[in-house]
Amino acid sequence: xxxxxxxxxxxxxxxxxxxxxxxxxxxxxxxxxxxxxxxxxxxxxxxxxxxxxxxxxxxxxxxxxxxxxxxxxxxxxxxxxxxxxxxxxxxxxxxxxxxxxxxxxxxxxxxxxxxxxxxxxxxxxxxxxxxxxxxxxxxxxxxxxxxxxxxxxxxxxxxxxxxxxxxxxxxxxxxxxxxxxxxxxxxxxxxxxxxxxxxxxxxxxxxxxxxxxxxxxxxxxxxxxxxxxxxxxxxxxxxxxxxxxxxxxxxxxxxxxxxxxxxxxxxxxxxxxxxxxxxxxxxxxxxxxxxxxxxxxxxxxxxxxxxxxxxxxxxxxxxxxxxxxxxxxxxxxxxxxxxxxxxxxxxxxxxxxxxxxxxxxxxxxxxxxxxxxxxxxxxxxxxxxxxxxxxxxxxxxxxxxxxxxxxxxxxxxxxxxxxxxxxxxxxxxxxxxxxxxxxxxxxxxxxxxxxxxxxxxxxxxxxxxxxxxxxxxxxxxxxxxxxxxxxxxxxxx
RNA sequence: GGUGAGGUGGCUGAGCGGUUGAAAGCAGCAGACUUGAAAUCUGCCAUGGGCCUCGGUCCAUCGGGAGUUCGAAUCUCCCCCUCACCGCCA
Numbered sequence: 001x002x003x004x005x006x007x008x009x010x011x012x013x014x015x016x017x018x019x020x021x022x023x024x025x026x027x028x029x030x031x032x033x034x035x036x037x038x039x040x041x042x043x044x045x046x047x048x049x050x051x052x053x054x055x056x057x058x059x060x061x062x063x064x065x066x067x068x069x070x071x072x073x074x075x076x077x078x079x080x081x082x083x084x085x086x087x088x089x090x091x092x093x094x095x096x097x098x099x100x101x102x103x104x105x106x107x108x109x110x111x112x113x114x115x116x117x118x119x120x121x122x123x124x125x126x127x128x129x130x131x132x133x134x135x136x137x138x139x140x141x142x143x144x145x146x147x148x149x150x151x152x153x154x155x156x157x158x159x160x161x162x163x164x165x166x167x168x169x170x171x172x173x174x175x176x177x178x179x180x181x182x183x184x185x186x187x188x189x190x191x192x193x194x195x196x197x198x199x200x201x202x203x204x205x206x207x208x209x210x211x212x213x214x215x216x217x218x219x220x221x222x223x224x225x226x227x228x229x230x231x232x233x234x235x236x237x238x239x240x241x242x243x244x245x246x247x248x249x250x251x252x253x254x255x256x257x258x259x260x261x262x263x264x265x266x267x268x269x270x271x272x273x274x275x276x277x278x279x280x281x282x283x284x285x286x287x288x289x290x291x292x293x294x295x296x297x298x299x300x301x302x303x304x305x306x307x308x309x310x311x312x313x314x315x316x317x318x319x320x321x322x323x324x325x326x327x328x329x330x331x332x333x334x335x336x337x338x339x340x341x342x343x344x345x346x347x348x349x350x351x352x353x354x355x356x357x358x359x360x361x362x363x364x365x366x367x368x369x370x371x372x373x374x375x376x377x378x379x380x381x382x383x384x385x386x387x388x389x390x391x392x393x394x395x396x397x398x399x400x401x402x403x404x405x406x407x408x409x410x411x412x413x414x415x416x417x418x419x420x421x422x423x424x425x426x427x428x429x430x431x432x433x434x435x436x437x438x439x440x441x442x443x444x445x446x447x448x449x450x451x452x453x454x455x456x457x458x459x460x461x462x463x464x465x466x467x468x469x470x471x472x473x474x475x476x477x478x479x480x481x482x483x484x485x486x487x488x489x490x491x492x493x
Numbered sequence: 494g495g496u497g498a499g500g501u502g503g504c505u506g507a508g509c510g511g512u513u514g515a516a517a518g519c520a521g522c523a524g525a526c527u528u529g530a531a532a533u534c535u536g537c538c539a540u541g542g543g544c545c546u547c548g549g550u551c552c553a554u555c556g557g558g559a560g561u562u563c564g565a566a567u568c569u570c571c572c573c574c575u576c577a578c579c580g581c582c583a
Binding site for chain 1: 503511512521539540542543544550551552553563564572573
């Protein structure tokens with residue numbers, strides 16, 4: 001969520017930001033509602049103050065009169081007292097009615113304003129390239145193992161796979177079938193399209209990647225490992241910025257409807273019986289659980305930065321992706337991901353520094369795996385609602401791209417990581433703040449900054465591993481760093 | 494699933510109809526004492542928001558929502574959550 005005060009002061013900035021992100025949102029309407037609400041609030045509060053004063057002076061007197069009324073026996077005296085009481089009550093009651101009326105008007109304005117505020121995107125940073133879509137993303141740099149690398153023999157982006165390795169590549173789908181690493185038909189039988197079953201060495205390799213990535217972040221980079229819920233309440237999805245924009249991307253567990261049905265179906269349940277419970281959502285990334293951890297908290301500045309890593313299943317409906325990447329392990333409904341998150345002080349320079357750091361961890365990880373990749377600076381139109389800046393990492397996948405006359409794919413980059421810088425957008429929604437000033441003194445609470453980045457998402461990352469490490473005979477060499485996680489196995493097949 | 498007890502400031506914990514935005518303790522901050530520190534003493538220490546002559550001032554908030562009342566942390570109802578014991582169970 002953006003800062004409402006900032007919006008008031010500089011609406012143009014947010015209008016431009018929304019335009020750059022290609023996200024139409026009625027900012028003027030938000031401003032008008034805000035002004036309307038404030039006007040109502042000012043009037044209401046003035047009246048409420050008056051009412052409060054009146055009550056304080058009238059209250060004790062009323063108590064006294066009521067006491068006398070109880071004791072009074074003479075009808076004439078009673079009537080006089082009753083009249084006095086009624087008069088005393090009338091004034092604050094009249095004010096209260098006005099206050100309540102204004103309150104009703106305020107509450108009528110609020111939902112629309114809140115809904116609008118949740119959809120106003122964070123403006124992209126000034127140095128993010130402007131663009132119309134993913135085609136305008138800018139390649140920052142590439143990396144490939146040097147010639148003579150032990151396992152893959154090095155890689156040259158200028159040459160085809162065949163020129164690099166001396167044989168035509170098989171796709172990961174082909175390899176998985178031949179080596180029995182993935183059983184797609186049975187996955188589909190049970191769960192429908194985009195489902196799969198990792199089998200044998202395929203499952204081992206998947207686990208090896210995740211465990212290696214986790215150890216890599218914890219042991220080498222000092223991240224705190226966490227297990228977090230993947231089934232969360234709607235507030236958690238809104239707080240982390242995934243809702244309302246991405247609501248159709250998340251699986252929902254409709255517990256309320258179910259509880260209602262149970263009540264209606266049971267013998268004792270009347271038609272109007274409403275069962276308790278709340279709906280839950282399956283998270284599409286461990287980021288939700290990691291960021292939700294400190295929701296509503298005021299942290300001590302000395303605790304920052306918080307560096308968390310988790311490995312969790314991720315659930316995505318892939319609504320609107322019909323037909324895209326339908327074959328293979330690239331786009332699936334459920335996968336596992338090691339995710340890193342950093343919560344730091346509200347400082348742009350620090351935020352930028354951590355962003356580079358987080359990308360550095362991925363550099364080191366992919367280089368240790370010997371996988372060629374590139375860094376892609378996302379352009380304004382390719383950013384989500386919540387980020388000010390985003391850099392994607394794409395691994396080279398020899399099985400992607402155009403297929404030539406001989407059925408050999410050209411290869412292509414496929415996204416495996418995404419590093420976002422959010423400033424305080426996410427933490428403001430989560431109401432996550434820290435006490436500035438540290439030991440020097442107590443400052444006002446400040447909204448934290450947050451960042452996140454993939455460490456390893458599998459099985460997608462298995463695609464470049466299998467395709468890059470395949471051998472002419474159809475076997476696959478196990479990357480050196482993963483061997484200890486596969487019982488020392490050096491080759492699959 | 495059954496029964497019972499609870500949810501109060503950074504933490505512990507009083508208050509159960511009327512200057513209680515909230516006692517007390519701990520933690521924190523400032524000062525005094527001290528060569529320094531500890532101990533001790535004194536003072537300050539919630540959050541969000543509105544208005545404003547930027548010094549203030551007012552409003553809201555004691556799990557969330559609705560209600561009763563002139564007045565609610567305190568009473569009523571609904572919801573959420575936690576704990577204990579029993580039952581069941583990976």
